[in-house]
Amino acid sequence: MASGKVYLIPTLLHEDVLETIPPYILDAVKNCQVFFVESEKTARRFLKKIWKEMVIDDYQWFTIHKAELEVKQHFLHLLKTGNNIGIISEAGCPGIADPGQILIEAAQQANIVVKPLVGPSSILLALMASGMNGQCFQFHGYLPIDSFERKKMIRELEADSKKRNCTQLFIETPYRNNPLTKDVLEACHDETRFCIAVDITASSETIRTKSIKKWKQEVPDIHKRLAIFLLHA
Numbered sequence: 001m002a003s004g005k006v007y008l009i010p011t012l013l014h015e016d017v018l019e020t021i022p023p024y025i026l027d028a029v030k031n032c033q034v035f036f037v038e039s040e041k042t043a044r045r046f047l048k049k050i051w052k053e054m055v056i057d058d059y060q061w062f063t064i065h066k067a068e069l070e071v072k073q074h075f076l077h078l079l080k081t082g083n084n085i086g087i088i089s090e091a092g093c094p095g096i097a098d099p100g101q102i103l104i105e106a107a108q109q110a111n112i113v114v115k116p117l118v119g120p121s122s123i124l125l126a127l128m129a130s131g132m133n134g135q136c137f138q139f140h141g142y143l144p145i146d147s148f149e150r151k152k153m154i155r156e157l158e159a160d161s162k163k164r165n166c167t168q169l170f171i172e173t174p175y176r177n178n179p180l181t182k183d184v185l186e187a188c189h190d191e192t193r194f195c196i197a198v199d200i201t202a203s204s205e206t207i208r209t210k211s212i213k214k215w216k217q218e219v220p221d222i223h224k225r226l227a228i229f230l231l232h233a
Contacts, residue, residue, distance in 0.1 A: 004084040006107045007032055008094045010119020011046045013226070014202040018049060020120045026050055028117055032086040034060040034078050036071075036103055043088040064099045072106050079112050093121045097141055097171070122228050123169060126197035129207040130167070132232040137167040147179065151187040154231070158188050162233035169230050177222045180229070185219065188212045188231070195230035198222050 007028040012020065029047060037043035040061050047054055062074060064087075079085060087094040087103060094100040095116075107114050127134055140157070144150045157168040172180045184194055190213035197207040198220075209230070 001080075001082045003110075003112055004033075004079045004082050005031075005113040005115055006079070006104065007084065007086045008100070008104070008114065008116045009086045009088045010093045010117055010121075011043070011088055011091060012049075013091050013120050013122055013200055015045075017120075017201045020201050021050060022118055025117055025119065028115070029054075029086060031084050032059070033083045034062070034085045035088060036062045036064050036075060036085060036100070037088040038064050038090040038094075038099060042090055046088070064103065072103065075103050076106060076110055079107065079110070091122075093119055096121055096123060097139070120201055122197070122200045122226075125200050126195065126207060126228045126230060127167065127169065129197065130195040130209050130230045130232075132167040132193065132195060132209065132230055133165055134167070136165055137169060140168065140170045142172060143170050143180065145176070147183055150180070151183050154184055154187040157231055158192055158233045161192075161231060167230055167232050169228060171228050174224045174226060177225065177227050181215075181219065181222065184229070184231070185212055185216055189233065190216075192231065192233045195232075196220060196222065196227060197230070198225050198227045200226070200228070 009025060009028060029051060035043060040063055044056050062071060087100045089098040089100060095104050104114055123139055127137055143153050160166060161168050190211060192212050193209055194212055194215055195209040199205045
């Protein structure tokens with residue numbers, strides 16, 4: 001029996017922006033028998049949006065969590081018995097700042113075909129619009145929660161950016177956006193450029209790059225909004 005394939009299915013960054021999902025994603029979904037997802041509720045709602053006739057209960061569903069050994073064993077067994085599997089993140093592209101990466105690694109080690117599909121990625125969209133260096137960039141995920149440690153990390157990222165001409169990207173839990181912004185403005189040099197990208201793909205989207213000095217003159221309030229931050233010294 002031929003092994004199944006893994007389809008990396010992108011989902012929405014914001015619920016009502018279906019036009020960001022290419023039509024060919026539906027073909028991939030229809031090829032799958034099983035879904036491994038970060039959030040089953042979110043994934044089911046998304047798939048019903050793009051395929052209203054889908055009978056949700058006809059498919060097997062597994063929540064990824066942190067891809068414990070048992071989850072990986074189920075994943076590989078299903079593939080080896082001929083099932084095509086779709087991996088769906090909570091938002092954006094699976095495997096990027098996402099626990100699905102562990103399953104994808106297991107598939108690669110087992111010589112399973114992995115098919116990445118085009119869709120919205122806040123990391124790439126923010127970088128594209130920032131005007132910062134797209135030849136050398138690094139994504140760091142979440143910075144430390146403690147303000148002292150966070151400022152220390154921000155200074156290190158700024159110094160590394162200047163040394164390597166590298167764009168630094170990071171994210172934060174939405175309710176900590178404003179404290180993070182405050183720490184960046186306090187920790188960085190005035191000439192360093194800082195991009196704040198908010199609500200990417202939504203009608204409320206804003207992506208602005210300014211120097212630290214200019215941001216200090218008009219500090220934005222982005223409390224509880226989905227944001228990604230870019231820094232270039």
